[in-house]
Amino acid sequence: MSRRTKSPSGVIDAPLDVAAQAKAREEGRPSVRDGRLKTYEPGANVGRFLELLGRRVSRPLAVSLTACVHCGRCAESCHYFLARPDDPTMTPVWKADQIRKIFKRHVDWTGRVAPWWAKAGTPDGDEDLNRLKNVVFGACSACRRCTFNCPMGVDTALLVRFTRGLLTELGIVPEGVFNVSRDQWETGNQMAVTETDFLETIEWMRDDLRAELGPGADIPVDRPDCDILYTINPREIKFDPRSIAHAARIFHAAGASWTLPKWGWDQTNFGLFSGDDALGAYVSRNLYEAAERLRARRIVISECGHGYRSTRWEGYTWSGYDQKLPTESIVAVLRRYLEEGRIVVDPGRNLEPVTFHDSCNIARSGDLVEEPRQVLRRVCADFREMHPNRQENFCCTGGGGLLAMAEYRPLRLEAGKVKAEQLKATEAALVCTMCHNCIDGLGDVIKHYHLPMRVVQVLELVSRALVLPAGS
């Protein structure tokens, strides 16, 4: 770790806060007790880090670690660097170099023979590992924009996630990462929603739905043999259950056969952010097994960027589970319903100018770029693009789990400058996104930069435009 360079933000020197870890140990929390969740022990961490590094590097990672030519072309693709153009520590290549130099020193040959020649090095101790933590957790939202702008195909975001995973094994993580991981390990969902909370919230939404649509309307839980197993983000239960009601209205209008599972309903996955593949595997397996248990014919994922990426793509790899069922986003389902005429919409009900924010995890690590646009053009009277867009869109600032890491908030919001400029230029009243993280990330940017707009989701706009059959 370069001691010469100190980020003016102070992020690099943010201390390691282990109070929550100590408390969890003291309380004998199950995830800590049985070793699923690692806590920090001062001592031989550098040795363990190097051992893990050597053992876990995969071939795509190894080539990303060796292929960089230090051309610096990735710099301007990063929203952190755009906010701080004079700070080299904000460039993707500098961030990746912090792990690259350790790899070179211990795994690669030139760095082993002549470390100074290749700027290779070993972390001096836990303090250096803590600095590394602050780089990979605090100054990168793992948005993958730099990856898409590297002529060599170096996947810096992948390196960042990998490094996070090594540090997670040592408990050298921001407190928020520890807390959320603990909750997801212990309750099966990121927000520690209990089964009672879950069922009561669903019941409340079901009552509202029936009041509007009649006794035939339902939000089924654990119903076997449905076409759709609908999986959601715990934020929907905790803070925004209307999104479940929107989905239910639309499923009702389309005559869909669907259910939520009582267990395995969380499609989000903090393992993606912490780099902990074991947590990733546990959470996604819960969900795939729920689909099997209920004999659902398709898994549908509510609007969530990292949840979609985790459940649709990475989860199968983490959990060693061969994909058996179609697994898709609710937005793809909405598009199909519109295309097939299964729902009728009136764009006149969404008259405000609407723009769309592409979630990084969906546009750059997934496949849904045109689908949300096709839906929005059908349900909004004034849809306008934000620039740049699609795979070139900028992060909402909340990617990579940063919303759970309060210590990096000032830098995150500063890095939101380019997003704020993008939003402002659209002159839209609503910014639509298909991601719950982005709702909060964009909400923060809007508040911080005093923008006159509000964040909505695709489901909300479709539900608003939905023309229900007479008699409903």
Place this chain on the structure above:
Amino acid sequence: MSNLLRTFENEVQLAALAFMGLVYALRLVWIFRFRVGRERTVAVGREGAGTGYSLMNIAMPWAMESTRTHPGRYLEFVVLHLGIAAAIAASFIIPYGPGLFETAWVRGIFRAFIAAAGLAGLARLARRLTNPVLREISSPDDYFSLVFLIVWLAAGVLALPDRPAAGEGPLLAFFGLTAFLLVYVPFSKIGHYLYYPFSRIYLGRTLGHRGAWPPAAAKSAGAGPARKGAA
């Protein structure tokens, strides 16, 4: 031609090439020792198309924002690499196909390419030295690779055989430097061309599988295995 030059052009080059080949072979073994995970999802797009797009990305300056917004730098990269290719070709043509360089315009084209590459290299070196961001990310190897390349390209310009008065000195210098280059590259950042296909293939394959590359319009069945019943 002196015996020394003949040895430099032939035995020394071949030995250096063999050394480079051997080190690269070892490097390939090293790369293949790292495991690669098995894809368990059903593809949305085509891995081959994604891989092709990824590999050809370098020849599509419109594809990346970083090249689109800096066309001058892209041009510089092209000029540098074309000149490098010309100098490498010259190191084979001089000993094994000298007839080609008897034509003045052929020599002229090679000289122009190699000289332009040298200038592009100089521009890059200047930027690396003066831009604080690039300075911070640069290692001694980054500087040395560029300086060495510039010197080697300059030797290439001087070595093209149309100035008998200059004697064998320029040719000896060019072939000596070429031999050093061949021995040095596998250990330096210049070895990036060995990794390029790997990094681009792995990225392209993943993104092709997911339907993200090549960037395309919406898909009608992007969810995975064949649909069983309406949803």
